Amino acid sequence: MSAPHIIVGMSGGVDSSVAALLLRDQALTDPARSVAGLFMTNWADDGSGDCRAEDDRRDAVAVCGRLGLPIHFRDFSKEYWAGVFEHFLGEYAAGRTPNPDVLCNREIKFKHFLDAARELGADFIATGHYARVRERDGVWQLLRAADRNKDQSYFLHQLGQAQLAATLFPLGDLIKPDVRRMAAEAGLPTAAKKDSTGICFIGERDFREFLSQYLPAKPGPMVTPDGRRVGEHPGVFYFTLGQREGLHIGGVRGFAAAPWFVVGKRVADNTLIVDQGTDSPYLFSSRLWSERAHWIAGSPPAIRFVCSAQTRYRQQDEACEVEVHDDGTLSVVFERPQRAVTPGQSLVLYDGEVCLGGAVIAATDAPLERDAVATKT
Template sequence: MSGPEVIVGLSGGVDSSVAALLLKRQGRSVAGLFMQNWDEQDDSGCRAEEDRRDALRVAGLLGIPFFARNFAKEYWAGVFEHFLAEYRAGRTPNPDVLCNREIKFRTFLDEARALGAGRIATGHYARVDCLDGRWRLLRGVDAGKDQSYFLHQLGQEQLAATLFPIGHLPKAEVRRLAAEAGLPTAAKKDSTGICFIGERDFREFLSRWIPAQPGEIRDVRGQALGEHAGCWYYTLGQRGGLGLGGLRGRPQAPWYVVGKDVARNIVYVDQGEDSPWLMSRRAWTEPAHWVAGAPPGETFTCTAKTRYRQPDQDCQVRLDADGRLSVAFASPQRAVTPGQSLVLYRGEECLGGAVIAGTDAPEPGTAGSP
């Protein structure tokens, strides 16, 4: 007996449920597979067992085979250890990007092939096509839900084996289709944030792995204003959690994190959401990944996002000899953060991207102003 043609990553949410529904309606041989990527040992709110039951109910209603696999070991090695290392280094990582590259489109794809399937499908809001023999990653039609930013590390092998059945649909239509088909996930709330953190306070979670180490909060001139619990708990542009209200001789305006000195465990802050200490015109990255397998040129113009949901920013890109990128933006950018992903686009096509290594934002703690 041959395996299914396509295995859908059933997460227990509405998006993957409708992905499976549409593939079944197309007459494809479909199975569902639930991935458990984190071993729950507390009340994290990760809801893995609830999600598994919902995924099983969807598979039963659609009449498709159902598999469940525990990829927690692979997730720990491929995603979580890197997540902790980045925070220890004072950077702000994006585990969703790594999870897609290492788990959903590597470990899951390998498992699907072992089960006899030639392709996998997920409920991501993105699209894939093939033009002149080259597979392209395209934005989802619903601009508010587009997830190509998190998929930019995929390559030709993964895209050739991947279907995104809902990438052409707006979210409201996905909900409508789920309700019309009587799927038990039709009205289920979308998951937000990182699964292994769940509903808990982020700082409390991180302190389990990276213990608190109090240090000084200073203004951009180096004057001490207060104390923080550990500089790795803060990210550029952050407003909350500083405890700096009502400082004598200072304006009654919010404070924002504008820099960190990890070696000396200092967090620098300034007032004003668009503080000049947060602004940069240039960024440098680690070696880039290209969806096509190669860059479009040594220098080229395109648009970029330095964080999810950011509007596209015009930029000029230069490829260095070691594969790293030097990116010059057409307008100043706020809080471009090392460890996050800089993702490049030309129109609807996602070209690829890289992890941000640094910017030309002014360095706090020195005399003068930017």
């Protein structure tokens, strides 16, 4: 059997199934574009019964069987643990909120998967991500998907020129309802399968319960910004800025019956800071500083420039001015204040539909962070 021209990452979901369907149909008219699938095991079964990897594997095999495509298997669980999960735990232990999907794409799907595809003789990889790639004047660009509700360029902003040059996104110009329709018309067993949500290795189980297996509970005080104690928390690393669920603060004497939100974390003394109201001023910032940025084109468009940004997935584009420092870190000033900008999450920058790149958020000028810096200095 000759080497496949394209290897499709088969996740066992409807999106990768239709990506394989589209590429298979192209190969029927152009035999030079031969296609095979590859199923990745990224998380070793931890015995909880919540890991769906075996179900996903069976679905991936069934889809490739239906399409008449060969399928390969690779176990990247050790690489995932070292390249993604250990970082995930370290960030939570430090009181930050990481984004494992960004790391998974950079370290696993577009690194180890790409290497495996090349070992099999392929020239390209393809995935079911909703994004687009194009080449302009010798530079590969990552573009938003046509379906803005499903656009995943936010999670792909760490990709570089070599990766984009070897990557196909067959769903980039489609909308999700059409993807489901095409799967059903082709008789694919994943046509009605529910989309996976949340962090892949946690699945449907309770996040706090999962994290407690690795970061044991460490109860501490819940206080208001002015220091009044209103409850107790099980561990500051279980919470993120803007979170409302899981605080379990009932009626507190002297306070209105309004919902409470996390507005700050002090890891040093294990204190969770909470305030009432979704528009608490303690949640808003107009400026952030990042870690060293990654640029898809290989370099920033300028040392100082105006663009739009997202500080979380599916966020509305926000106008901002970016300054690139000598060490590669960024200072970003937003046109209007932003809610719950969270250290550890990703800042992703756009010029229209073109994703420029991004960086991990290091700090903001939210009131409690400003106070913390002032106290240290």
